[in-house]
Amino acid sequence: MAVAYTPGLKVSPQTQLRIRRSLPISGEVKVSIGQKVQPQQVVAETLLPGNVYPLNISKMLSIPPAEVPGALLKKQGDYVKVGETLARSKGIFGFFKNELASKYEGQIESISKITGQVILRGEPLPVQVKAFLNGTIVEVIPNEGVVIEAETTFIQGIFGVGGETYGQIKVATKSAEEALTPDLLEESMRGKIVIGGGRMTYEAVYKAIDLGIAALVCGGIDDQDLKAILGYDLGVAVTGSEKIGITLIITEGFGDITMARRTYDLLKSREGADAAVNGATQIRAGVMRPEIVVPIDPKHVSKNAIEDTSAGGGVMEVGVSVRVIRDPYFGILGKVKALPHEPVVLESGSHARILQVETLDGKVLTVPRANVELITR
Amino acid sequence: MSHNQSSHSHITHKALDLDKINVILATDCGSTTTKAILIEKIDGHYRQTHRGEAPTTVEKPVADVTVGVTNAVTEVGELAGRKFVDDNGEIIRPANGNVGCDIYISTSSAGGGLQMLVAGVVKEMSAASATRAALGAGAIVMETLSSNDKRKPYEQIQRIRELRPDMILLAGGTDGGTKKHVVGLAEIIAPAKPLPRFGSEYRMPVIYAGNKEAAELVQDVFKDEVELKIVENVRPVMESEYLSPARDSIHDLFLEHVMAHAPGYDKLISWADAPIMPTPGAVGDILKMIADRDQINAVGVDIGGATTDVFSVFDGVFNRTVSANLGMSYSISNVCTEATMAKVLRWVHFDMDERELRNRVKNKMIRPTTIPQTREALVFEQAVSREALRLAYQQHKEFATTLKGVQQQRTVGDVFSQQTGGNTIVNNMTLNLLVASGGVLSHAPNMNQTSMMLIDAFEPEGFTTLAKDSIFMMPHLGVLASVHPQAALEVFEKDCLIYLGTCVAVKGLTKLGEVAMRYTVRGKGLDLNGSMNGGELKLIPLWEGETATVLVEPTGRLDVGAGPGRPLEKEVRGGTTGLIFDARSRPLLLPDDRLQGQKMIKQWVETMELYPN
Incomplete structure (x- = not known):
């Protein structure tokens, strides 16, 4: 059966990478075309409508819903602080009045006579999008985001966990075959992106988290170890939001497996450079693989570099x-x-x-x- | 608010003269592959003649679904020696000589299908009815909210904000009943300001199918912030469900909003002679049509890489479920997690190293297109499929129930078995036809493997015919049925199903070494009789097109459909596997001891000639 899914991951020493960084809803773009940006720089931001707190005043004060508007001490659009009296029941002949203090801070968005429910809307939540990449803004999509371009060394992994992070590349193993064991990790690797060869062991991952290493990149990992690290058995390959204190990327697969020589050599050649990595993986229609992006200093960009088109499969023929x-x-x-x-x-x-x-x-x-x-x- | 009860009233299409239709072209645009089939009238009968396929082109860089359709159609054209596509890239109609077709129809599940959020007041009642309507329309239900789902309102709002459904279905309250709860639900959904999945250029479609007297109030809550469509109540009275208006409305909005925003669909919609249906919706339609016509109970299953769909028709009532994370590639790891590796391995008749297997499962998940090369890998995948199917069917049985919350008339006898309604309507003893589709079932190297995966996972009881959808053309036939039922039924009968045979199984616990049933089989060149002990399987050759008369006498309290210990005679259909007698107990129990289990499975594997050398 023909398939649209194309195996083959991109591993390129120099590629002109264009990435789109957009907001989930419309907002403000903070940069302009031609501007140089740093990975952690905010390029666009917006405010999401704040959290919503539904308060069933009718139930809370034991009054019919229709009496709720009369019992409220605030109008639609008013702000309420925590502890402020929001509503008071009429009571009986002026006695047995009940008061309700607000547990939340926010603006009264709506008042319902049918259900007796008041909707309180909290402060708007800021959402920021960072550049991720050291590069140049080449396109601004008004109110939405930007396209950043940079000459990079670009490597796709096969699977990862954990989100975007940044750091200097440090190779820990002597060869592409050598497994990443805890004895190879040291204090000086804090905040770095550490490259191993073969499998990353469970013990190494734990030590890396302790040392504050930003990310580990290796050939493989044992599924049993991944389960222990995550604390659960991963059912579906949609990752990126794990909060385990580190980003993990494997380049080849599960089990004892050597990192492809080319990938290892390429990472080694960029040792010491600043890189951005993202473990987010999504293996569904619209496949997403983890990536390691190492911007190339404009001074060192080779004009003659051949654009590498190894991604997306290519043609299967004798000799490849x-x-x-x-x-x-x-x-x-x-x-x-x-x-x-x-x-x-x-x-x-x-x-x-x-x-x-x-x-x-x-x-x-x-x-x-x-x-x-x-x-x- | 008026509603036209005829299904698929949505789009006006050209009037068709059914007698003049000789060439029918149909496509199904799946998430990865677009499949085209050709149906032609030959000697007065409709037959499926050619098929072709091409990668689906919804995603970048092509981003136009009609390119994949044109490619698949061109392939069919080359095979059939017909020209279907003109110089403008459009499908030629009507047919003239070796050019064009008379009707073109299509289904679609590209771009992840139709994803919905469902909300109802009571989880077991209106929310369940609304979920049934959404699933029946072919949707994937991302979340079901209800007033009694034990979440705090702010948690529900948080959840809505995280999701990006294509549309929302809201139900609750009987007509004339209390309005408060359903309005309360609307008050939860509205401030969450749900965003539609495809871009922000259109408003979220919301279908209201609750208490009709609360419709105006619901409208006030949503104001103009959503695209609100009001249809008849899915649960107008507690005792009955009325799903077709909500279902049709889902189809309308699917076309008007979701499809219209997917790349190239405006063109595809204009090409088609019937409304484009979500793929599973079409499969359900054809299964229901067959079950109604033949007065049978039927179950259909489609096991894919990511999801498993189960369809059933029992006593005329249709149900569909989608088990979103049970599948053979993207979701294979999840099957092993949900079922546990021990349950998967109980179907394997040799030793396997669990640590190694776990890595293999994950490697399949991250590289989903690989196929088993060794026999060991195949046996393992088929073991996983048994568990995926078993879990999907279990979910289906829990969902396909009589209406909950309905007062049941009771007799004195019921005092001892009080139930409040909501029993499953799935009954394996009355199941007549079990139809399989999806890679692991339809591409198994040996059809006996397909038959056994079905029997082990579904555990049919009594007499059940087993079949597979030859090339997964049920979606095409489902849409065709909406414009030309006769053509759809003829093709279904002659070309769609490949019969595997018949399974005859005793219900109840059988004992190893003790006679469970006696049988006689008479047919062309067949005159057999014998008995079977508990735990045994037997395979009797009965080929495609052949039938035989089978008399089964179960022993003791065992049952084959006529009641405990009572004999039953029926005519059965043969197929690529044949006639299978199953005296292994229902429910099917496997020994906990791994070695004992392996020994037993090995015996079954040999009897059924599953993995011959």
């Missing part, structure tokens, strides 16, 4: 590099050796179109086409 993304050969890298046209019966009994992959150590594997993804070099 692929990674197997399903058991029994999960994680194995190789080159496409042949692309037979006719479907083949797999061990599972299914008919599927396959390809032959020649692995780095010269073995030839037969794999369903659906079970590989393209990688660059």
Whole structure:
């Protein structure tokens, strides 16, 4: 079956990245075209209507709803402070009057004679959108947001947890294969984006949180460990809002898996640079992958850099590099050796179109086409 | 406020002369794939002849659904040797020689389908009725609010503010009854200022289907801030439900607002000869039509990557549920979490390392398009599917109930079984037809695997025919039924269903090693009799197009449909699997001990020839 989903993640040493940063509802854009912005700079902000506190005055004072407007000491549009008397019942012959002090601060938005309900609206809530990226504003969408452009080193991960964060890149392991263990983490890594090779262990994640490390980027993670870190079993891959004190990004998959050499080397080449990362992942229609963005100093931008178009799959042909993304050969890298046209019966009994992959150590594997993804070099 | 009761009254389409329709083109725009089928009149009968598919193009960079439609239609055209699309990129009508078609129709679930927020006064009553109306219309219900859902009003408001539904359905109160509660709900929704999912350029559509006397008050609460549509009450009196006005109104607003704001849909709507329906709504329509015509009870299931839909018709009452996070790729990890890994593994007849499996499940979740290469991986996926289907059916049974809150007439006998209504209407003993669709079921390498996934998950009782939707054309036929019922029914009969066979199962607890039932089977070239012990399965060859007369005599208190211990004779239909006798107990109980369980499953796997070498 044809699918719109394209495996293959973008790993690019230099790419002109354009990102759109917008408000959830209309508001004010704080920057202008051509302006240079810093990752944590606010580019747009707005006020969301404040929290709503419904108060059923009729029930609270034990009076019929129709008497509520008469019992209120405030009108629609008035402000009420915490502790201020909001309503008073008439009582019987002037006795047994009940008073109601407001528990909330806000403006009276509506008064209902039908239900006896008063809606109190709290102070508006500010919503700010930060730049995320060190770059230049190239477009302003009035009342909505901006488009920021920058030359960056750009790496997409396969899965992450935790939201946007910033820091300097620091490589902790000696190789792309080496697992990230707690002994490799130290005090000097506080606030940094720490790169590991293979799997990040449970113990390493805990130590990283203790040390105040901003983010960990590794090849893999064990699902059992992720469950322990989150405190629950992740059912659906929609992440980004976890509050675990760190952002975690894996570049390859779950289990003991080496980071792709190219990704590791690229991150290593940018060691010491300031980066922005986001663990938010959404694997649904409109797929979203975690990302590591490292702006390139304009002085070092190569004019001759070839725009890398490794994202979005590309063309599957003999000679291209692929990674197997399903058991029994999960994680194995190789080159496409042949692309037979006719479907083949797999061990599972299914008919599927396959390809032959020649692995780095010269073995030839037969794999369903659906079970590989393209990688660059 | 007047309402036209005929369904799909929404859009005026050209009058069609049904006798002159020879070539029908239908598409279903799914979130990833747009599927096109061609139906032609051959020797006076409608048959599905060709199919094609192409990636859906709702999202960027194309952002125009009609591009994917044109591609899928062009593929069908190439296969059929017909030209469907003219130089302007439009579908040619009417058919003339080898060019064009007579009608073009479509369903859509692209862009995440239709997402709704439902609110009703009492959770078990008006909120349940409103939810049924929304689900029946093909929506995904993101949240159901009610006055008694145990949340504080400010928590409810907070929740509304977090959601971005396509529309809201509000119900509550019987006609002439109390107005206060439903107005109170409106007072919760209005200040939350809900934002529609697609942009802020239009107002949130809100359908009011509650106490008609409160309609004006509700209107006062919402003022002009939403697009309010008032329809007849879903629960005009406590004792009955009236869902079609709300349902039709959902379809109208789906077209007028949601679809119209999705890229390219204005064009698609203008092309189509019938209103575009949400895909699951169309599937429900065709299933209901078949069940009504044949006077049978039917269940249909569609298991996808993210969600599982269950449809049922029992005694003419239609129900649909969507289990939003039960599926085989995006949601596979959630199935394992909800069911627990131990429950999944009880269907596997060999040892598997749980830690390793957990990683494999997550890897499938993050790379959802991969397929099982090894037998081990296939067995595991089919084990997960049994649990996903079982949970989805359980949710369906809990939802498809008689109306709650209704006074039941009681007899003296009821004193011992007092229930306040709200019992499930799903009855596996009276279920006649179980239809499967969705990748894991329809693309299984061996149809016996499909049959067993259905039997293990749904646990049918008595005599049940099993079938699968050959190429998932039920959505297309559902819309076709709204314009040309005869064509839809003919194609359904001849090309849509592939029969797997019939399952005959005893209800009640059987004992291992003791006779549970005796049977005789007579048919063309068949004359068998025998008995089965508790815990056993038996497969008797009975191929597609063949029938046989089966007499079953259950022992003791066991039942096959005629009552405990009573024999029953029926004619059964064959299929790609055949006739399956199941004496494994209902409910189906598997041993807790892993080794004992593996041994038992292994026996069933061998009997049913599930994974032959």
